[in-house]
Amino acid sequence: MIRLPILHQSQIFLLQEDYPQILDTSVKCREKECISLLKKCKAMVGLKQVHGQMLKLGLFYDSFCVSNLLANCALSDWGNMDYASLIFSQIDDPGTFEFNTMIRGHTKDKDFEKALNLFVEMLERENSPDNFTYPTVFKNSLINMYGKRREIGDCCAVFERMEQKSVASWSALVAAHANLGMWWDCLEIFGAMMGEGSWRAEESILVSVICACTHLGALDLGKSLHGYLMRNLSGLNVIVETCLIDMYMKCGSIERGLSLFNKMKSKNQLSYSVMISGLAIHGNGHEALGLFSEMLKQGIEPDDVVYLGVLSACRHAGLVEKGLELFKRMRLEHLIQPTIQHYGCILDLLGRAAMFDKAISLIEEMPMAPNDVVWRSLLSAARVHSNLEVGEEVCRKLMQLGSDNAGDYIIMSNMYAQAEKWTDAANTRAKVADRGLDQTAGLSLVEVKRKVHKFVSQDKSSCNWEEIYEMIHQMEWQLKFEGYKPDTSEVLHNIDEEEKLERLRYHSQKLAIAYALLHTPETTTIRIVRNVRMCRDTHTYTKFISVIYNRLIVVRERNRFHHFKDGTCSCRDYW
Structure with missing residues (x-):
């Protein structure tokens, strides 16, 4: 109205x-x-x-x-x-x-x-x-209101008590779950709605479900929803098109994302921002910067979000000089004040190039106090370049911030071991046990036949887990002939070597790959979504699998994508 x-x-x-x-x-x-x-x-x-x-x-x-x-x-x-x-x-x-x-x-x-x-x-x-x-419409308003207040139980209770449900009722319920990031529930509710066979999904509910597909990496379902929109709507507005582009890019389908973007009749700042960020997380830095130049030529002014995507593109592609130039341009030409996220991109970029002195100087010049994310990016860089001195200094800074991230200790322990400082390595590992720290439980999602399957390490919840475990053994047999050797250095738990190998064997990502190999045609791309950073062992393992089974394996982790093909990874072993 x-x-x-x-x-x-x-x-x-x-x-x-x-x-x-x-x-x-x-x-x-x-x-x-x-x-x-x-x-x-x-x-x-x-x-x-x-x-x-x-x-x-x-x-x-x-x-x-x-x-x-x-x-x-x-x-x-x-x-x-x-x-x-x-x-x-x-x-x-x-x-x-x-x-x-x-x-x-x-x-x-x-x-x-x-x-x-x-x-x-x-x-x-x-x-x-x-x-x-x-009326139904008032009950829908209650569902919306409870959703905004994060009272999802009351939301569902109102919905269940409705004698006559409508498309708007289902849409309100899906939106309420989407607002809370309950993506699995979004798909289940949408499936229940379509299963009744008497509803025609509206644009609003489809956008919420597309967002769920984006977060869960459900590309095939996302493509189906795109087709449904094309068949039932005379045209897609810029918001829906941008939502679809975001879904394709974050589900690992760069080609489809680019195709849809190029066909857009009207592009705005958000459209360019989504596309630039999408190219950035795939490591396509030069393409992202080309798109940024095109955006400026179209007279569209960038904002802080666009620049975050641009700097991320430089970061993932290792474009140090270009990144520093754009960081300066952001402040002086476009008068955008950098946030800690912008500084984080530049610091990660400098760390990648082993420019630690320049990185420390930039931290000292920052108008805000550095957080644990900033220091942790330098710790990762110190690990890659085997700079124990920087690693120790950064670790002290993290301890001063009260950080209790088990991963920090693992990195330092491994750096000490690499430098043959065995006592320091053992003491660092002991701190993990003394403080009761544990790693974030990793999980891996893989979509097969339009259904998303979730795996955790040592998972036996699937009805056909024995088949999956047998596939793991077959894969190991071939991996040995190719020269793969398990790397147990990042296994945190204080257990013997044999048990560490057992934990690595049934890692969540390996289970997901095994399941996909069993249930998809030989030429199908395997797409996996992870909630934590990939460890070195799993990274090496996946490179070998891409050669043995001649598969493209696309893995999305927290900050970037890895495209494994013919034994190499798009990250060039820096992540």
């Missing part, structure tokens, strides 16, 4: 006694006249004229006339809820009908909180709710 500012019309709202009494015999005729005029209204201008006529004739205080006036103002497509609220406030004793009208109007306007507040006021005034007080 269109919301318009209310014009100051004090002469309209006058007291009843300012008008002469109208003879009873003429009241009904005048009522009919006003109702007839209301039915002809197609815009607010006409409604205001009828409102004025009612006041002149003394009919505003006639419950039948004012109820019709309120309903037309609140529920018409051209109506105005601000004006309707003003009319409602002039009613001395609004009844159930008037309250129902306002509740429906606010719900239609997606102002769910006002709708609920009116319902509470209705009860406080001792107006009895009727069947029209609880």
Whole structure:
């Protein structure tokens, strides 16, 4: 509904006694006249004229006339809820009908909180709710409101109690779960809705489900939803198209993302931002920078989010000089103040190039205090370049911040071991046990036949886990002939070597790969989504598998993609 500012019309709202009494015999005729005029209204201008006529004739205080006036103002497509609220406030004793009208109007306007507040006021005034007080649309507003308040249990309870569900009801429930990042639930709810066979999904619910596909890496389902949109809509708006591009890029399908982007009739800042960031996380730095130049030529101004994507592109592609140049341009030409995320990109870039002195100087110049993420990026760089001195200094900084990340200790322990400082390596590992630290539990998602399967290490929850484990043994047999040797250096637990090898053998990513090899055709790309950074052993393992089984394996972790093909990885072994 269109919301318009209310014009100051004090002469309209006058007291009843300012008008002469109208003879009873003429009241009904005048009522009919006003109702007839209301039915002809197609815009607010006409409604205001009828409102004025009612006041002149003394009919505003006639419950039948004012109820019709309120309903037309609140529920018409051209109506105005601000004006309707003003009319409602002039009613001395609004009844159930008037309250129902306002509740429906606010719900239609997606102002769910006002709708609920009116319902509470209705009860406080001792107006009895009727069947029209609880329309499906009001219940949808409750689902939306509970979703925004993160009260998902109440959200589901309202939905379950609805006798007559609608597409809007399902859409509100999916959106509520999407707002909380409950992506598995989004797909399950959508599946239940489509399983009933009597609903035609609307654009809003499809956008929420596409977002779920994006987060879970469900490319095949995302493609199906794209096809559904194309078949059932005459055209896609820029928001839906951008959402689809984001899905394709984050599900590892660069070609489809680029194709859709190039076909867009209208591109905006968000479209370019999504595409630049998408290319960046795949390591396609030069292509991302080319797109950034194109955006500037189109006269579209960048913001801090666009620049974050641009600097990430430089970071993943190792473009040090270009990254420093753009960091300077962001501040001086586009007058954008860098956030800690922008500084983090530059520091990671400098660390990648082993420019540690310059990185430390930049940290000292930062207008904000460095956080653990900033220091951890330098720790990773120190590990890659075997710079024990920098590693120790960074680790001290992390300890001062109160960081209790087990991964930091693992990196330092491995660096000590590499430098043959065995006592320091053992002491660092002992701190992990003494402080009761543990690594974040890793999980891997893989989509097979439009269904997303989740695996954790040592997983036996699948009904065909024995088949998967047998496949692991077959893969190991071939890996040995290719020269693969397990790397147990990043296994945290204080256990013997044989048990460490057992933990590596049934790693979540290896189980996901085994399942995909068993259940997909030989030429199919395997796409995996992980919640944590890949360890060195799994990275090496996957490179070997890509050669042995002649598969492209695309793995998405927290900050980037890895494309494994013919025994190499797109990250060039720096991640």
